[in-house]
Amino acid sequence: xxxxxxxxxxxxxxxxxxxxxxxxxxxxxxxxxxxxxxxxxxxxxxxxxxxxxxxxxxxxxxxxxxxxxxxxxxxxxxxxxxxxxx
Amino acid sequence: xxxxxxxxxxxxxxxxxxxxxxxxxxxxxxxxxxxxxxxxxxxxxxxxxxxxxxxxxxxxxxxxxxxxxxxxxxxxxxxxxxxxxxxxxxxxxxxxxxxxxxxxxxxxxxxxxxxxxxxxxxxxxxxxxxxxxxxxxxxxxxxxxxxxxxxxxxxxxxxxxxxxxxxxxxxxxxxxxxxxxxxxxxxxxxxxxxxxxxxxxxxxxxxxxxxxxxxxxxxxxxxxxxxxxxxxxxxxxxxxxxxxxxxxxxxxxxxxxxxxxxxxxxxxxxxxxxxxxxxxxxxxxxxxxxxxxxxxxxxxxxxxx
Numbered sequence: 001x002x003x004x005x006x007x008x009x010x011x012x013x014x015x016x017x018x019x020x021x022x023x024x025x026x027x028x029x030x031x032x033x034x035x036x037x038x039x040x041x042x043x044x045x046x047x048x049x050x051x052x053x054x055x056x057x058x059x060x061x062x063x064x065x066x067x068x069x070x071x072x073x074x075x076x077x078x079x080x081x082x083x084x085x086x
Numbered sequence: 087x088x089x090x091x092x093x094x095x096x097x098x099x100x101x102x103x104x105x106x107x108x109x110x111x112x113x114x115x116x117x118x119x120x121x122x123x124x125x126x127x128x129x130x131x132x133x134x135x136x137x138x139x140x141x142x143x144x145x146x147x148x149x150x151x152x153x154x155x156x157x158x159x160x161x162x163x164x165x166x167x168x169x170x171x172x173x174x175x176x177x178x179x180x181x182x183x184x185x186x187x188x189x190x191x192x193x194x195x196x197x198x199x200x201x202x203x204x205x206x207x208x209x210x211x212x213x214x215x216x217x218x219x220x221x222x223x224x225x226x227x228x229x230x231x232x233x234x235x236x237x238x239x240x241x242x243x244x245x246x247x248x249x250x251x252x253x254x255x256x257x258x259x260x261x262x263x264x265x266x267x268x269x270x271x272x273x274x275x276x277x278x279x280x281x282x283x284x285x286x287x288x289x290x291x292x293x294x295x296x297x298x299x300x301x302x303x304x305x306x307x308x309x310x311x312x313x314x315x316x317x318x319x320x321x322x323x324x325x326x327x328x329x330x331x332x333x334x335x336x337x338x339x340x341x342x343x344x345x346x347x348x349x350x351x352x353x354x355x356x357x358x359x360x361x362x363x364x365x366x367x368x369x370x371x372x373x374x375x376x377x378x379x380x381x382x383x384x385x386x387x388x389x390x391x
Contacts, residue, residue, distance in 0.1 A: 032138060
């Protein structure tokens with residue numbers, strides 16, 4: 001059997017440098033986005049964004065909140081309503 | 087006999103050739119000035135977010151460099167200084183440079199918007215447009231004022247850095263812009279005085295080619311006079327102080343003195359000593375900008391006004 005000489009062409013060397021370089025860049029980008037997420041979350045910016053659903057916690061605070069009724073009002077036509085009438 | 091070197095197709099570019107496409111030397115200036123703009127701004131940023139912002143500004147600068155190499159491949163091939171760039175050297179096809187430039191522009195603007203704010207991102211997008219389209223495509227080949235207006239692209243990075251931190255523009259960031267903007271023409275014209283033949287061969291209308299060297303010398307001196315008040319003014323704003331003012335005063339005196347020497351010289355005298363004064367002035371211009379921004383950093387560190 002004939003053994004062929006294992007000589008690497010310069011072209012393949014360049015191609016490998018390109019592929020490894022791109023790998024490093026992509027891994028670096030992943031690390032960067034992950035780090036940015038951590039930095040943004042831990043820096044305490046507004047964490048609760050609009051999530052396509054109205055939520056009570058997102059509403060501005062009402063300066064004059066309705067006062068809870070001390071005396072319950074019976075619904076008209078019910079026995080309770082007939083009793084209360086003077 | 088079989089020959090392993092039988093393949094003679096187009097040369098393959100290595101990773102380094104793609105890095106060279108982003109003009110790493112220009113990028114280093116962008117990184118430095120943008121960092122200073124961001125750091126001395128009155129609003130502090132999370133260090134990692136600041137790091138990412140600078141990185142994306144640099145990437146945007148690199149993208150505009152790739153777009154410049156795509157459009158200028160024909161004249162780069164003619165000029166000695168630029169003939170070995172990856173596109174004219176035949177390592178990277180023109181279309182690849184264009185594709186990389188556009189992709190990195192989009193990526194850098196989007197990521198800067200997410201990392202810092204959308205005002206800074208829009209500013210970066212405008213800067214890339216300004217360098218790649220306004221300077222490279224519209225002005226460079228049509229007017230000898232090309233580098234005066236194109237210099238604005240190089241002057242935006244500290245303003246973008248400032249915008250990353252504050253979300254806007256301030257007097258200080260405008261003065262940092264003015265510092266680089268008025269510094270650029272004398273810096274490049276001094277280079278053109280001793281690299282003249284390159285630009286003539288490429289047909290780029292440098293001032294030395296269109297209006298002669300005498301006019302260029304006058305312009306260099308004129309711009310050093312315009313530059314000085316802006317550099318000193320920056321020392322009286324909220325980012326200035328005694329250290330910056332002293333450094334700036336010395337540098338501006340040297341710069342004006344150098345400009346005066348260039349103005350007083352004829353071309354015969356310059357050719358006789360191989361443009362010694364012009365080369366020294368060019369080197370001084372590099373120190374001028376570097377030391378001004380370093381002084382701003384030091385001033386911020388010890389405390390401004």
